[in-house]
Amino acid sequence: MSGPDAPGAPVGGAADEFETIARLLRPLTGGAPEALNLADDAAVIPSRPGFDLVVSKDALVCGVHFLPDDPLDLVARKLLRVNLSDLAAKAAEPYGYFLAVAWPENTGWPERERFAAGLAKDQDLFGLRLFGGDTVATPGPLTLSVTIIGWVPQGRMVRRSGAQPGDHLLVSGEIGDGVLGLRAAQGRLAAMSPAEIEALADRYRLPRPRLGLRAALLGHARAAADVSDGLLADAGRVAEASGLGLDLALEQVPLSAAAAAWAELQSDRAAALAALAAGGDDYEIACAVAPEEASAFIEAARAVGVPVARVGVFRQGRGVAASFEGRPLAVDRLGYRHGAGDNDR
Amino acid sequence: MSGPDAPGAPVGGAADEFETIARLLRPLTGGAPEALNLADDAAVIPSRPGFDLVVSKDALVCGVHFLPDDPLDLVARKLLRVNLSDLAAKAAEPYGYFLAVAWPENTGWPERERFAAGLAKDQDLFGLRLFGGDTVATPGPLTLSVTIIGWVPQGRMVRRSGAQPGDHLLVSGEIGDGVLGLRAAQGRLAAMSPAEIEALADRYRLPRPRLGLRAALLGHARAAADVSDGLLADAGRVAEASGLGLDLALEQVPLSAAAAAWAELQSDRAAALAALAAGGDDYEIACAVAPEEASAFIEAARAVGVPVARVGVFRQGRGVAASFEGRPLAVDRLGYRHGAGDNDR
Numbered sequence: 001m002s003g004p005d006a007p008g009a010p011v012g013g014a015a016d017e018f019e020t021i022a023r024l025l026r027p028l029t030g031g032a033p034e035a036l037n038l039a040d041d042a043a044v045i046p047s048r049p050g051f052d053l054v055v056s057k058d059a060l061v062c063g064v065h066f067l068p069d070d071p072l073d074l075v076a077r078k079l080l081r082v083n084l085s086d087l088a089a090k091a092a093e094p095y096g097y098f099l100a101v102a103w104p105e106n107t108g109w110p111e112r113e114r115f116a117a118g119l120a121k122d123q124d125l126f127g128l129r130l131f132g133g134d135t136v137a138t139p140g141p142l143t144l145s146v147t148i149i150g151w152v153p154q155g156r157m158v159r160r161s162g163a164q165p166g167d168h169l170l171v172s173g174e175i176g177d178g179v180l181g182l183r184a185a186q187g188r189l190a191a192m193s194p195a196e197i198e199a200l201a202d203r204y205r206l207p208r209p210r211l212g213l214r215a216a217l218l219g220h221a222r223a224a225a226d227v228s229d230g231l232l233a234d235a236g237r238v239a240e241a242s243g244l245g246l247d248l249a250l251e252q253v254p255l256s257a258a259a260a261a262w263a264e265l266q267s268d269r270a271a272a273l274a275a276l277a278a279g280g281d282d283y284e285i286a287c288a289v290a291p292e293e294a295s296a297f298i299e300a301a302r303a304v305g306v307p308v309a310r311v312g313v314f315r316q317g318r319g320v321a322a323s324f325e326g327r328p329l330a331v332d333r334l335g336y337r338h339g340a341g342d343n344d345r
Numbered sequence: 346m347s348g349p350d351a352p353g354a355p356v357g358g359a360a361d362e363f364e365t366i367a368r369l370l371r372p373l374t375g376g377a378p379e380a381l382n383l384a385d386d387a388a389v390i391p392s393r394p395g396f397d398l399v400v401s402k403d404a405l406v407c408g409v410h411f412l413p414d415d416p417l418d419l420v421a422r423k424l425l426r427v428n429l430s431d432l433a434a435k436a437a438e439p440y441g442y443f444l445a446v447a448w449p450e451n452t453g454w455p456e457r458e459r460f461a462a463g464l465a466k467d468q469d470l471f472g473l474r475l476f477g478g479d480t481v482a483t484p485g486p487l488t489l490s491v492t493i494i495g496w497v498p499q500g501r502m503v504r505r506s507g508a509q510p511g512d513h514l515l516v517s518g519e520i521g522d523g524v525l526g527l528r529a530a531q532g533r534l535a536a537m538s539p540a541e542i543e544a545l546a547d548r549y550r551l552p553r554p555r556l557g558l559r560a561a562l563l564g565h566a567r568a569a570a571d572v573s574d575g576l577l578a579d580a581g582r583v584a585e586a587s588g589l590g591l592d593l594a595l596e597q598v599p600l601s602a603a604a605a606a607w608a609e610l611q612s613d614r615a616a617a618l619a620a621l622a623a624g625g626d627d628y629e630i631a632c633a634v635a636p637e638e639a640s641a642f643i644e645a646a647r648a649v650g651v652p653v654a655r656v657g658v659f660r661q662g663r664g665v666a667a668s669f670e671g672r673p674l675a676v677d678r679l680g681y682r683h684g685a686g687d688n689d690r
Contacts, residue, residue, distance in 0.1 A: 036505075036506075039505055041571065042431055042437070044398070044399055044502045046397050046499070049392055052390060054387045055387060055390060056477070057492060058479050060481075061485070063484055090386065098492055100402055100445075102488055136406055140485015143483065145490040147400075152389075154391070157387070159385055160384055161381075
């Protein structure tokens with residue numbers, strides 16, 4: 001693990017980066033030999049014959065990807081979970097991670113301890129260990145980056161490409177809670193009940209990576225992505241990567257009770273469903289499954305308690321064509337460019 | 346590669362993150378199959394029987410690790426080189442890297458293109474390819490993180506620990522140009538000639554990772570670290586990780602012509618040498634070599650054009666004892682806490 005190689009960096013009353021490594025991060029290795037006790041500049045990953053290593057790297061910036069008043073233990077857990085969600089979509093078995101933290105100047109021990117406690121909590125829940133990384137100071141906002149690694153049987157990683165015409169688009173769990181949860185956390189869902197608002201905000205702050213779908217994906221999926229940028233965007237990218245188009249039926253998009261209640265409150269149901277399908281941060285799995293494999297996939301998912309809905313069909317052509325009860329809908333820019341002007345999505 | 350999963354992020358006139366991936370980053374994969382054309386959420390690293398994977402992750406923050414007016418192509422090259430230097434110290438063969446960039450809002454195409462051009466330049470020089478990563482917006486300063494991976498023969502990674510009492514401390518190249526180069530780049534080396542100032546500033550901006558030492562390290566070193574935080578700090582950490590102390594003779598620390606000229610200008614030569622040995626950003630290799638292996642190491646290094654100096658001896662005990670021509674020197678806090686108060690080191 002690297003220390004704070006920071007000439008001229010102001011340190012002031014801030015917690016010390018070396019002590020952060022020694023006191024807060026070293027315990028997170030769980031004694032993994034790969035981590036070399038965070039006393040080295042590198043980690044060493046032994047060869048695992050018959051397996052490929054899957055690597056994903058995601059960055060989160062305070063004020064962009066999480067809210068400045070989000071508790072840091074939840075931020076840490078979300079950081080791990082959005083990366084775990086990438087592994088889940090690839091049908092990879094989580095193995096370990098590397099962490100880079102740029103702390104705002106004068107970040108004190110209570111915040112750092114809370115962040116480390118969040119990492120520890122989710123490491124336990126997901127069987128993950130810290131292998132290395134870097135900790136530095138920044139004059140800017142808290143900036144986090146995780147490189148997560150996992151294993152898949154050789155040649156078996158489920159890719160974003162590989163869908164075939166006629167494949168079903170299946171989606172796990174519930175869509176739209178991520179975007180509603182963001183609004184809830186920001187206090188912009190006034191018409192909902194306090195219990196619904198809290199449930200949605202929790203869902204935004206703490207995604208549930210669908211790691212249980214590993215066997216279903218390995219056994220029955222041709223292509224997959226996790227729903228981080230919105231179902232329309234992410235399923236659209238599976239289609240695009242596969243050189244195909246996609247027909248998507250909005251009325252089949254699965255909703256939680258809270259999202260269903262929100263949709264009931266909207267005047268235009270089709271537009272409401274489109275907004276939920278365009279929202280991000282659901283961290284469900286969208287995958288392409290051959291028609292003859294669909295029931296086997298759904299059964300394998302149900303065996304681990306994950307509901308699955310069929311929401312579309314891949315076809316020759318390009319682009320996503322969304323419909324509501326048979327009527328086509330314009331979904332021009334929905335979900336394809338987060339934040340590009342629509343601050344209230 | 347991940348896109349800008351950034352709800353509510355201002356985009357304004359800034360360059361588009363998706364186009365950044367498509368136009369600037371995708372060519373940097375060089376068609377590597379591992380990168381899946383940056384069209385997936387993950388990269389896939391095939392098993393390489395008989396080899397371990399070495400992984401290192403380093404973050405750089407504008408205003409902390411590089412200067413706001415440093416040209417972005419040089420920043421990109423420094424980013425790769427500080428990570429390559431970690432691989433060099435581990436005797437690992439560079440393989441590929443993952444990049445996370447948090448761009449300040451409204452970073453335009455010229456800056457992004459210049460950054461990508463720097464990456465392309467050094468990828469060519471070092472035989473490296475981009476495998477994946479993330480690109481996001483930030484309200485803060487440009488923040489960069491690279492996770493670099495390389496290969497070593499199974500079980501052969503050179504660690505920071507492993508030095509034995511009596512081992513020589515050998516150091517490659519020249520020490521002190523990094524810290525003098527920072528001062529030069531900041532215009533704080535007025536007494537030097539313009540040519541010397543330029544040479545030193547270049548050295549700070551563009552480290553030279555000592556990848557040529559791979560065979561020498563694999564064949565003859567017991568432990569090693571790259572000199573990023575200063576020779577005293579980094580060699581001290583090799584001693585500490587090995588459970589040993591270290592005697593270091595400052596008059597034997599190898600200097601460049603420019604650093605030697607600077608040292609001549611100082612009233613206290615011992616203090617001047619201590620300051621150079623406490624400075625950072627040299628990106629040389631400090632290693633522990635058994636006495637009977639020292640000449641073989643030096644010969645192997647010379648065969649690839651790298652000078653090596655013997656500057657110390659590991660011993661039983663703890664801590665670094667520095668001397669100048671036989672007289673002991675206090676080096677209490679030199680180099681062990683960068684930026685912790687000394688803004689003019």
